[in-house]
Amino acid sequence: MSAKHQTTFETQxxxxxxxxxxxxxxxxxxxxxxxDSDEKRLFALRRLALAGLSIDFLKLSLDGFSFLVPEDDGxxxxxxLCAAGFTAKAVKNRAIITVTAPNIxxxxxxxxxVAEIVVRSGANxxxxxxxxxxxxxxxxxxxxxxxxxALETLIGKVDAV
Amino acid sequence: MQxxxxxxxxxxxxxxxxxxxxxxxxxxxxEAGFSPVVVVSAIGRQGAPYATDTLMSLLHDVDxxxxxxxxxxxxxxxxGEIMSTCIFAQTLKSMGHAASAMTGGQAxxxxxxxxxxxxxxxxxxxxxxxxxRQGKIPVVxxxxxxxxxxxxxxxxxxxxxxxxxxxxxxxxxxxxxxxxAVEIYSDVDGVKTSDPxxxxxxxxxxxxxxxxxAEIAHQGAKVVHPRAAEIAMxxxxxxxLKCTFTDEPGTEVVPRANFPGRRVTxxxxxxxxxxLQFDAPFGADKCVLESKVYQLMADYRINLFMLNVHPNNFGxxxxxxxxxxxxxxxxxxxxxxxxGSPRTYIVQVGRAGSTEVAxxxxxLSGNTAFGEIRKCxxxxxxxxxxxxxxxxxxxxxxxxxxxxxxxxxxxxIHVLQSTDSPLSVSLLVSETDCERAVSxxxxxxxxxxxx
Numbered sequence: 001m002s003a004k005h006q007t008t009f010e011t012q013x014x015x016x017x018x019x020x021x022x023x024x025x026x027x028x029x030x031x032x033x034x035x036d037s038d039e040k041r042l043f044a045l046r047r048l049a050l051a052g053l054s055i056d057f058l059k060l061s062l063d064g065f066s067f068l069v070p071e072d073d074g075x076x077x078x079x080x081l082c083a084a085g086f087t088a089k090a091v092k093n094r095a096i097i098t099v100t101a102p103n104i105x106x107x108x109x110x111x112x113x114v115a116e117i118v119v120r121s122g123a124n125x126x127x128x129x130x131x132x133x134x135x136x137x138x139x140x141x142x143x144x145x146x147x148x149x150a151l152e153t154l155i156g157k158v159d160a161v
Numbered sequence: 162m163q164x165x166x167x168x169x170x171x172x173x174x175x176x177x178x179x180x181x182x183x184x185x186x187x188x189x190x191x192e193a194g195f196s197p198v199v200v201v202s203a204i205g206r207q208g209a210p211y212a213t214d215t216l217m218s219l220l221h222d223v224d225x226x227x228x229x230x231x232x233x234x235x236x237x238x239x240x241g242e243i244m245s246t247c248i249f250a251q252t253l254k255s256m257g258h259a260a261s262a263m264t265g266g267q268a269x270x271x272x273x274x275x276x277x278x279x280x281x282x283x284x285x286x287x288x289x290x291x292x293x294r295q296g297k298i299p300v301v302x303x304x305x306x307x308x309x310x311x312x313x314x315x316x317x318x319x320x321x322x323x324x325x326x327x328x329x330x331x332x333x334x335x336x337x338x339x340x341x342a343v344e345i346y347s348d349v350d351g352v353k354t355s356d357p358x359x360x361x362x363x364x365x366x367x368x369x370x371x372x373x374x375a376e377i378a379h380q381g382a383k384v385v386h387p388r389a390a391e392i393a394m395x396x397x398x399x400x401x402l403k404c405t406f407t408d409e410p411g412t413e414v415v416p417r418a419n420f421p422g423r424r425v426t427x428x429x430x431x432x433x434x435x436x437l438q439f440d441a442p443f444g445a446d447k448c449v450l451e452s453k454v455y456q457l458m459a460d461y462r463i464n465l466f467m468l469n470v471h472p473n474n475f476g477x478x479x480x481x482x483x484x485x486x487x488x489x490x491x492x493x494x495x496x497x498x499x500x501g502s503p504r505t506y507i508v509q510v511g512r513a514g515s516t517e518v519a520x521x522x523x524x525l526s527g528n529t530a531f532g533e534i535r536k537c538x539x540x541x542x543x544x545x546x547x548x549x550x551x552x553x554x555x556x557x558x559x560x561x562x563x564x565x566x567x568x569x570x571x572x573x574i575h576v577l578q579s580t581d582s583p584l585s586v587s588l589l590v591s592e593t594d595c596e597r598a599v600s601x602x603x604x605x606x607x608x609x610x611x612x
Contacts, residue, residue: 009280009281009282009283009284009333009336009392009395010280010281010282010329010333010388010391010392011391012280013275013278013280038566038570038575038576039570041566042563042566042567042570045560045562045563045566045567046560046563046567048559048560048562048563049559049560049562049563051559052559053559054557054558054559054561055559055562056581057580057581058562058579058581058586059469059470059471059578059579059580060469060576060577060578060579061469061471061474062474066471067562102387102388102391103379103387103388103391105379105464106278106323106324108462108463108464109458109459109460109461109462109463109464110459111464111465111466111468112455112456112458112459112463112465113455113456113459115451115455115465115468116452116455116456116458116459119448119451119452119455120452122448124448124470125468125470126470127469127470128468128469128470128580129580129581129582130466130580130582131376131379131582131583131584131585132375132376132378132379132387132584133375133387133391134582136582
C-alpha cells in the first residue's frame with residue numbers, strides 16, 4: 001500500500017504509431033446528375049450490397065461518390081456498377097495509412113497537420129476517416145511508405161501540431 | 162481493503178439536496194464494506210456561480226483584450242473543484258462520516274506541464290492511502306493535478322486536465338489504488354442509445370465495451386470522456402456509469418472479451434459545423450494549395466472534421482465557432498506559384514468575394530511577377546451537424562450504407578457528406594434535419610429494443 005502503487009498512466013499525446021495496410025481498391029463513380037444524385041447513389045449502393053460487397057470510406061461528390069474495397073473486389077464492384085448503367089472505375093493499388101493518436105479531437109490542428117504532411121510527401125489523399133484514437137488516410141500504395149515515414153517523424157513529439 | 166472510486170459530476174453536487182443524495186451513495190458503499198474514495202467536479206453547470214466557465218469569465222472580465230496566462234487560468238479553474246471538494250467533505254462529516262478534502266496534487270496526480278490539457282504521468286497514491294488508514298473518506302478534486310518540479314517551478318505547478326478531466330481523475334485514481342470499481346455518477350442513468358432530447362424513450366445500455374464507450378463519446382455522446390475509458394481499459398478497472406438521483410443499475414463498461422457486443426450501439430450527434438469545399442485545379446497546383454491550407458489549419462489549431470478529397474476539389478468541416486478564425490486565416494490568402502509560368506491563387510471563402518479578396522486582386526493584377534491571378538474559392542455550407550451510427554464489426558456487413566442512406570432518403574434527409582471508421586459511420590446533415598436523422602436511424606436499427 002505505498003510506493004509499489006506508483007503507476008504510469010496516460011498514453012502520451014500526439015502520434016504514437018503509423019501503420020500501412022496495402023491491398024485496397026478505390027472505386028470512383030462519376031457522371032451522376034446532381035438533380036437525382038441521392039436516388040442514384042442509393043440505387044448504386046443497393047447494387048453493391050446485392051453483389052455482396054462490403055465498402056468503406058464512402059465519400060460523396062457533386063457528380064457521384066467513391067469508396068474503398070479490398071483490392072480483389074475492385075473489379076467486381078466496377079462491373080456491378082457498370083452493369084447497372086453507372087460510370088465507375090476501380091483504381092487498384094491503394095493503401096490505408098493508420099495514424100494512431102489518442103483523443104485526436106482534443107488535439108486541435110492535429111488532423112490538419114497529418115493531412116498536410118501526407119500531401120507534402122507527394123501522396124494525393126483519396127479519402128480520410130477518423131475514430132477516437134486514430135485517423136485513417138487512403139493513398140496510392142506506392143507512395144504510402146514515403147508518407148508513413150514522413151508521419152513517423154512526429155511520433156513521440158508531445159506537441160506534434 | 163476493497164476500494165471503490167465514486168465520481169460525482171457538476172449537477173450531482175450542485176445543491177445541498179443533490180449533495181446529500183450523492184453522499185448517501187458514498188455511505189452505502191462504505192456500509193457495503195468498500196473503502197470509498199470520492200472525486201468531485203466543480204459545482205453546477207454552465208452559468209452556475211462556481212462553475213468552471215463562471216470562474217473563467219471572472220478573469221476575462223478584468224480586461225477582455227488581455228489574454229490571461231494559461232498558468233493563472235489553471236489556478237483559477239482549480240478553485241471550483243477545491244470549493245466543491247471541501248463542501249462535499251463537510252456534507253459527509255455532517256452525516257457522521259469522517260472525510261478529508263484533497264487537491265489533485267495532494268492525491269498524487271502528477272501531470273505534464275501542459276496547462277489546460279495536462280496528461281497524467283503518474284499517480285502517487287500514498288496520501289490517499291494515508292487518509293484511508295485514518296478511517297476517513299478521501300474527497301479528491303477532479304480535473305486537476307500538479308506538474309513535476311522543475312527549475313522554473315520548484316514545487317511543480319497546478320494543472321488542469323482539460324475536457325472530461327474529472328472522469329480521467331476517477332479512472333486514474335481507480336487504477337493507482339487498485340480499485341475494484343470506478344463509478345461515474347451524473348444526472349442520467351447510464352449510456353443511452355441516443356440523446357433522450359431527440360429520442361425520448363432511448364433505452365439505457367446495460368453493458369458496453371471500452372472501445373464503444375470511447376467512440377460514442379468521441380462522436381458526441383456526453384457520457385464519459387474517452388481518456389477515462391482508455392485508462393480503465395489499460396488497467397482492467399470495471400467502470401460503471403450511474404445516476405445520482407436513482408437506484409438504476411446504469412451502464413457497465415467491460416472488456417470486449419467479456420461481452421459479445423451488439424450490431425449497433427447507438428446514434429449520436431455532435432457539433433455545430435460549417436462545411437467548406439474548395440474548388441482546386443487538378444494536378445500539382447492542387448497539392449500545393451491543399452498542403453498550404455492544411456498547414457495553416459494546423460498552425461492555427463483548427464479542428465477539421467470530415468475531410469473529403471476529390472480530383473478537382475477538397476473540403477472539410479470546421480466547428481462553427483472557429484469559422485471566423487478560418488475566414489480570417491484563409492479569405493484573401495495569396496499563394497504564389499512562381500515555377501515555370503508564374504500563377505498566383507487567391508483563396509476566397511464564401512460565394513461572394515470579400516473586400517480582402519478584392520484588395521488582393523487589385524494589388525496583384527498590376528504586378529507581372531505574380532503571373533496569372535486565379536481564384537481558389539471555397540463554397541460554404543453553414544448550419545451542419547454530424548450524426549453518427551456507432552457499431553463494431555457490423556459495419557463490415559454488405560449493405561450497411563444502403564440501409565443508412567436509404568432510411569435517410571426515405572425521410573427526405575439530404576446527406577451532405579459521409580465518413581467512416583471501423584467503429585462508426587458519420588453523416589453530415591443540415592442542423593434542421595439533425596433530430597429527424599437521429600430518430601430515423603434509431604428506428605432503422607431498432608435501438609428501442611437494445612439492452
